[in-house]
Amino acid sequence: MLKSKLKFTTALAVLAVAGSAALAGEVYGPFPITEKSYSGDKTNSVSYSGQVARHVLHDSLKALAYKGDGGHNAAALEAQMLAYFNGSDEDLPIIAPTSKDGFPIKQTTVNEISKGKNISGKFYKGAMPAWPGNKSGLDVMLQMISMAAASEQGYDAVNGFDYGQLISKFTLGAMPYSQAVDNYLDEKLAADNKPNDKPYKDGAYYTGKEHVWDEAFGYFGAAAHSVNLDPNQNYGVAKRKDLAAADANGDGVVDLKTEYVFGPAYYAAGADKGGTKSTDYMGTIFGAFRDGRALIASADGAALTSEQRAQLVGYAATIESAWEQVLAEAAFKYAGSVYKDINTLKSGEDQDKALRAYVKHWGELKGFTMALQTGKSNLGATAFDLNWLVGFGPAMLDGKMVSDIDADGNVIRGREMSLEDYQVNMLKVQKLLKDTFGLKSLANDATADLAALADKLGATEAAETD
Amino acid sequence: MQQIPALFADFSNPKKRVFFGYLLLAVALALVWLVAARGRSWRAAFVEVFDKRVFFSRSALADYQIFLLNRVFTLFISPVLVSQLAIATALFYALHDVPWVRQGQFSHLPTGWVVAIFTTVLFFVDDLSKYLLHRWMHRWPLLWAIHKVHHSAETMTPITVYRVHPLEGVLYAMRGALAQGTTMAICLYLFGSKVDLYTVVGVNVLSFAFHVTGSNLRHSHVAIRYWAWLEHLLISPAQHQVHHSTAREHHDKNFGAAFAVWDWAFGSLHLSERDRKLTFGLPAKEASATNVLDIYLRPFADMARVVHRRMKRLASRWRGSQT
Structure with a gap:
């Protein structure tokens, strides 16, 4: 009896170890120290706290963008925003996430989290041709910060700007x-x-390539265990x-360094x-990061x-695409939101609230189309078309835009644009994004009903003659 | 060889008129009609429905060959036709420029209403477009050259619905894409995502009703008639047989598919006549009833002749204007 109990317990223990080993293989780290010159007592070579600090600076900057009181606190607020943007000698409090x-x-x-970091x-x-004035991306951001600081709670109802959204999505x-x-x-x-x-x-206790890879992963902003969470859980974190999903080590608090999900990863999960729920962006990107890191550790x-590097470049290409x-899925989704918001605006119900939602969604759309233009490849004609279709501001009720x-x-505000024409622009934006980037999730697809209905009717019924 | 089941797929597809279920119902209807309305015995009715002089006539044998050949053509032609989705998308874009309506303007209506409206409008628009194209096929010489193929049938069976020139198939498919694409775009623009179709076995409920009430008997020798008032609203099988009749007074009548109201409104309605013996087909100089090669090729020669005649007329007019 005792013997069989022992056997059972051993079997359980083996299962538990095997199970946790399999899970440990899935998360990002820990990975062993492979740097030969290091003689300290560290056992995990993974390090990307600098990137986490930058995500926190970004989240805090976004929160500050809504603190303007219509101009009275403009100078002080701009200085405060710039402290988060440029970094500060002082230890800045985290404004978001708290x-x-x-x-x-x-x-x-x-x-x-990490000292001496900035955005x-x-x-x-x-x-950055998506914004007026032939400016660099950095100068556009400095202008947005200045305009946000002078605004009333980050909102400009005349021009249609939501500075928090513009700043945040562009920065992503x-x-x-x-x-x-x-x-x-x-x-x-x-x-x-x-x-x-x-x-x-x-x-350093990590090699050159180990840290390069970790920093890229840190910028993605996933929790180290995000791959084991479903999209709803990552969203909840x-x-x-969703504390249960976030708190991987079970210590009752969320460690921003490893247990929180920041912007880019949040939008992958989103x-x-x-949409169609047919994508696995989180799994694809996270998996390529983890497998690439394991490959580096195996060296x-x-x-x-050169073979290993070629494989690594392959993982990098998967991540990049x-x-x-x-980013394109997010822009697609918000183009759909803007399209729907115009219906609400035109219906005349609760105009102020409808306009606020419209401007918010436009800020997200604009920010993401700008974000798309900061990557490795030059988007060329796609960028030109996107910038023209979306414009420098949303079409407003008076038929004008920035x-x-x-x-x-x-x-x-010198460009004529009716709300109706702007709706058509949003349809074109969705088509352009879908065709150019091969999108599959397609949330808020404004013409999805057409395709679904065409599919349902089919062609067979119609071709009958008499 | 793998394509052979595809050739006969229409018999198992409820979206098609020759779906075996509809054919069985048509036989049942024909028998009941002959027994109840015409006083035949069941045996006599059975012999009359399955008259081998009809089903094995040389004209019917040509129908069967054309059926198979057209299935093969369809496999090649269908993929290159403009889809209703392309038309619907273009129109959906364009509707944004119409100032007096906005997208989703009637989206607050109950879903049941929206689905009922769409189902009905789609069936009506589809039927009207069939009427119009059919009428033009008779009235315009260039199109009549194509449509003659269908009217050259001297006996009619449910398979005669497939006795059409491939070019007519193309025209009807384009008509369908236009009618459906337009209805889809307008309804989705006005009613939003509530738009849907009431269906039975995957078919528009109204098309289903059309088929289970004997649409296959339109091309047959069983002349089921309706009351006169109903023949003003719906085309009876006998009325469609009148459309195929060689009698002079029956020419260019009853173009309608399901509804007779279009014929009534546009002056082409002809009610069925009790015990009128009809003959079908065309004179040999117009079209062959049985020679399949002639059936497929003659329309091209006829169309060329029409174009040539037109050109000559235009040229002489132009010369006349010069002098």
């Missing part, structure tokens, strides 16, 4: 996406750039609603959660062979 009932967060200041140093500095491209796909997963994968047989920097601190699709912002920051 603890709330049922969702305690471990860190309360940025330095608790501006990693911000896209190429041309211009910092994490741009850095990951156009820097870490691009030139930094070259053989002679941050090689794997040297520490990332003197004294980002919305601070695309999987909505055990030696320089990567799926990440681009995630055409320029002059040197003094005055917004000029």
Whole structure:
């Protein structure tokens, strides 16, 4: 009896170990120390807290964009926003995400995550033709911050700007996406750039390639265990609603460094959660990151062979293309929202509320179309068409939209655009995004009903003659 | 060889008139009609319905060959035709520029209403477009050259519905795409995503009703008639047989498919006549009833002749205007 009990317990223990080993294989890390020059006591070579700090700076900056009181606090608010954008010598309090009932967060200041970080140093500095004034991406952001600080709660009902949305969605491209796909997963994968047989920097416990890869993963913003969560759970973590899903180590608090889901990963899960539910962007991107990291670890601190590097570049290409699709899916979804909002606006019901929703969704649409233009590849004619169709501002009820912002920051509304024509533009935006990026989730597809009905009717019934 | 089941797929497809269920119902209807309305015995009715002089006439044998050949053509032609989705999408875009309606304007109506409206409108528009195209096929010489193939049948069976030139199949498919695409776009624009179709076995409930009430008997020798008032609203099998009649007074009458109201409104209605013996077909100089090669090729020669005649007339007019 005792013997059989023992056998049963052993079997259970083996199962438990095997089970946890299988799960551990799925999450991002820990990965062993392979850097030969390191002699300290660390056992995990994964490190991307700098990227987490930048996500927190971004979330806080977005929250600050809604703190304007119509101009009185403009100077102070702009200085405060710039502190989060440019970084500060002081330890900045985390404004978002913060603890709330049922969702305690471990860190309360940025330095608790990582010291000396900023957004501006990693911000896209190429041309940004989606915004008036022939500015660089960085200058566009500085202008948006200045306009947000002077606004009434981040909202401009005349021109149709929601600064928090514009700042946030543009940044989702211009910092994490741009850095990951156009820097870490691009030139930094070259053989002679941050090689794997040297520490990332003197004294580091991780190799060059290990850290390059980790930083790119950090920019994606997934929790280390996001791959084991379904899209609803990842969404729930980002919305601070699902402590059970977030708290992977069961210590009762959410560690922003490893247990929280930030912007880019949140939108990957969002695309999987909505629309046709036929996509797995989170699994695709996360899986490529994890498999790439395992490949680097398997080199055990030696320089990567050309075969290994080619495989790594393959993972990077998977990540880049799926990440681009995630941004395009989000733009697609908000183009659909804008389309529907115009119906509500025209119905005349609760005009102020309808306009507020319209401007919010337009800000998200505009921000994501700008984000798409900060990647590795030049979108060329697609970018031109997107920028023309979406415009510099939404079509407003008076049939006009923003055409320029002059040197003094005055917004000029000189382009004629009826709400009806703008609705057609939104249909064209959806078609353009769907065709260009091969989208599949297609949330808020404004012409999905047409396709579904055509499918249902079929062609067979109609062809009968007499 | 793998395509052979596809050739006969229409018999198992409830969207098609020759679906075996509809054919069985047509036989039942014909028998009951002959016994109840015409006083035949069941045996006599049975012999009359399955008259081998009809089903094995040389004209009917040509029908069967054309049926098979057209199935093969359809496999090649269907994929290149403009779809109703392309038409619907273009119109849906264009509707945004109509100032007095907005998208989703009637989307607050109850779903049941919306589905009923769409189902009915779709059937009416489809039927009207069939009437119009059919009428043009008789009135315009260029189209009559094609449509003659159908009217060259000297005996009629349910398979005669397939006795059409492939070009007519193309025209009807385009008509269907236009009618359905237009209705879809307008209804979706006005009613939003509540738009749907009431169906039975996957078929528009009204098409289903049309088929289970004997649509297959339109092409047959069983002349089921309706009351005169009903023949003003719905085309009876006997009325469609009048449409195929060689009698001069029956020419260009009863173009309608399901509804007779179009014929009534546009002056082409002809009620059925009790015990009138009809003959079907065309003179040999117009079209062959039995020579399949002639059936397929003659329309091209006839169309060329029509075009040539038109060109000559245009040229002489132009010369006349010069002098």
